[in-house]
Amino acid sequence: MKDTTLVVAGIATLAAGTFAIRLSGQALRARITFPPRARRLVEAAAVVMLAALVATTALTQGHGFAGLARPAGVLVAGVLAWRRAPFVVVIIAAAAVTALLRLAGLS
Amino acid sequence: MGSISRTLGRATLRDIALTCLAVFVIGLSYGAIAVASGFPLWVPAVQSVLVLAGASEFLFIGIVAAGGNPLAAALAGLLVNARHLPYGLALPEVTGRGWRRLLGTHVMNDESVVFALAQPDLPRKRAAYWACGLGVLICWPGGAVLGALIGSAVHNTSAFGLDAMFPAVILALIMPDLRNRLTLRAALAGAVIALATTPFLPAGLPVLAALVAVLLLAREPVTVP
Numbered sequence: 001m002k003d004t005t006l007v008v009a010g011i012a013t014l015a016a017g018t019f020a021i022r023l024s025g026q027a028l029r030a031r032i033t034f035p036p037r038a039r040r041l042v043e044a045a046a047v048v049m050l051a052a053l054v055a056t057t058a059l060t061q062g063h064g065f066a067g068l069a070r071p072a073g074v075l076v077a078g079v080l081a082w083r084r085a086p087f088v089v090v091i092i093a094a095a096a097v098t099a100l101l102r103l104a105g106l107s
Numbered sequence: 108m109g110s111i112s113r114t115l116g117r118a119t120l121r122d123i124a125l126t127c128l129a130v131f132v133i134g135l136s137y138g139a140i141a142v143a144s145g146f147p148l149w150v151p152a153v154q155s156v157l158v159l160a161g162a163s164e165f166l167f168i169g170i171v172a173a174g175g176n177p178l179a180a181a182l183a184g185l186l187v188n189a190r191h192l193p194y195g196l197a198l199p200e201v202t203g204r205g206w207r208r209l210l211g212t213h214v215m216n217d218e219s220v221v222f223a224l225a226q227p228d229l230p231r232k233r234a235a236y237w238a239c240g241l242g243v244l245i246c247w248p249g250g251a252v253l254g255a256l257i258g259s260a261v262h263n264t265s266a267f268g269l270d271a272m273f274p275a276v277i278l279a280l281i282m283p284d285l286r287n288r289l290t291l292r293a294a295l296a297g298a299v300i301a302l303a304t305t306p307f308l309p310a311g312l313p314v315l316a317a318l319v320a321v322l323l324l325a326r327e328p329v330t331v332p
Contacts, residue, residue, distance in 0.1 A: 003177075006176070006177045006178070007150065007171065007177045009177060009178060009181075010167065010171065010176075010177025010178050010180055010181040011150070011153060011154055011157065011158070011167070011177075011181070013178060013181035013182075013185075014154075014158050014163060014164075014167060014180075014181040014184045014185060014188075015154075015157035015158045017181070017184075017185045017188070018158055018159075018160055018163065018184070018185065018188045018191070019212065019213060021185070021188055021189060021191045021192050021195075022191045022194075022195060022212045022213065022215045023195070023212050024192060024195065025191060025192045025193065025194060025195015025196045025197075025198075026195040026196075026198065026202065026212065027195075028195070028196060029195060029196050029198070040324070040327075041321055041324060041325075043197045043224065043284075044290055044293055044321055044324050045193045045197075045318055045321045046190070046193050046194055046197050046220065046224075047281050047284045047285070047290055047293075047294055048293050048294050048296075048297035048317055048318060048320050048321055049190045049193075049297070049314050049315070049317055049318065050217060050221065050277050050280075050281050051278075051281060051285075051294035051295070051297050051298050051317070052297045052298050052300070052301035052313065052314045052316075052317030053162070053217070053274075053277055053301075053314050054274045054277050054278045054281075054298070055274075055298035055299075055301050055302050056301050056302065056305055056313055056314060057273055057274040057277075058271070058274035058278075059302060060302065060305045063305060063306050063307070064306070069268070069271075070268070070270055070271045070274075073268055073271035073275070074271050074274045074275050074278065077271070077274075077275035077278060077279065078275075078278050078282075081278060081279040081282045082282060087121075087122045087125060087279055088121070088125055090275060090279045091125060091129060091272055091275050091276060091279065093275075094268065094271040094272055094274075094275030095267060095268035095269055095271055095272050095275075096268060097268065097271070098268030098270070098271040099266065099267050099268035100268075101268075102265065102266060102268065103266075
């Protein structure tokens with residue numbers, strides 16, 4: 001690590017800024033009366049970003065493709081969740097399928 | 108907090124516990140990766156407590172380890188964490204006042220928000236939010252510190268498929284929302300946008316670019332209760 005002072009400043013910026021973001025959403029909500037339609041769009045926005053987070057963490061690594069094993073595991077988990085399998089089964093299946101595919105030589 | 112178990116029921120509590128376990132495991136890999144990248148133990152330890160947002164912390168470590176400016180890395184992390192703004196707007200009043208408000212604000216994360224939104228009424232939303240938020244507040248730094256201590260021992264998390272757990276957890280948690288056809292369409296469009304922009308946008312931005320897909324809902328007739 002090259003410059004401890006700069007790293008401390010970076011961590012402090014990230015921590016304080018993240019707290020401010022977390023606080024401002026709640027503060028705005030208290031001041032603005034949200035019509036049902038806007039509320040629906042904002043809730044959808046959170047789901048859309050989470051879905052994007054699922055897609056990118058499942059399929060990509062850095063700027064490239066993550067390989068087949070991880071998305072295959074997440075796909076199996078998605079099908080199980082869609083068919084209302086217990087949460088435990090869904091998560092363990094994701095890890096197990098990915099691990100088995102890697103054991104079989106697939107990256 | 109003894110009322111949390113009565114309010115939530117066993118099934119939801121088990122789901123929250125398993126989610127926290129997944130967070131702990133990801134924390135292990137985070138701590139180990141940070142130390143392996145040349146950071147001293149206090150960096151993942153302090154970051155995991157004060158930032159408490161995994162994706163942005165991974166990003167910060169990655170950019171600084173690759174030689175990037177820590178302040179630029181912090182800005183990238185803030186872009187990743189911008190999704191907490193609509194989270195705060197979407198949440199009902201779950202935090203309370205005074206120090207509860209400060210702590211409750213700090214434990215706002217993907218998992219606690221999704222568990223809260225999935226509950227049918229305010230008491231259960233509040234209980235789920237706090238149970239998951241406090242669980243993550245313990246498990247994420249706990250995993251990070253233990254991972255940093257173990258160091259290279261858990262380097263091979265990929266052999267056990269543990270990297271598939273994070274997307275699987277989030278996917279399972281948003282599944283109730285995805286049963287709404289219009290939400291599903293917007294979510295799929297958002298996922299495609301994020302994937303298409305990942306090769307050339309800086310890390311974290313593809314998830315924000317996905318927000319364009321919310322426009323698909325602009326003409327939806329209002330049928331919200």
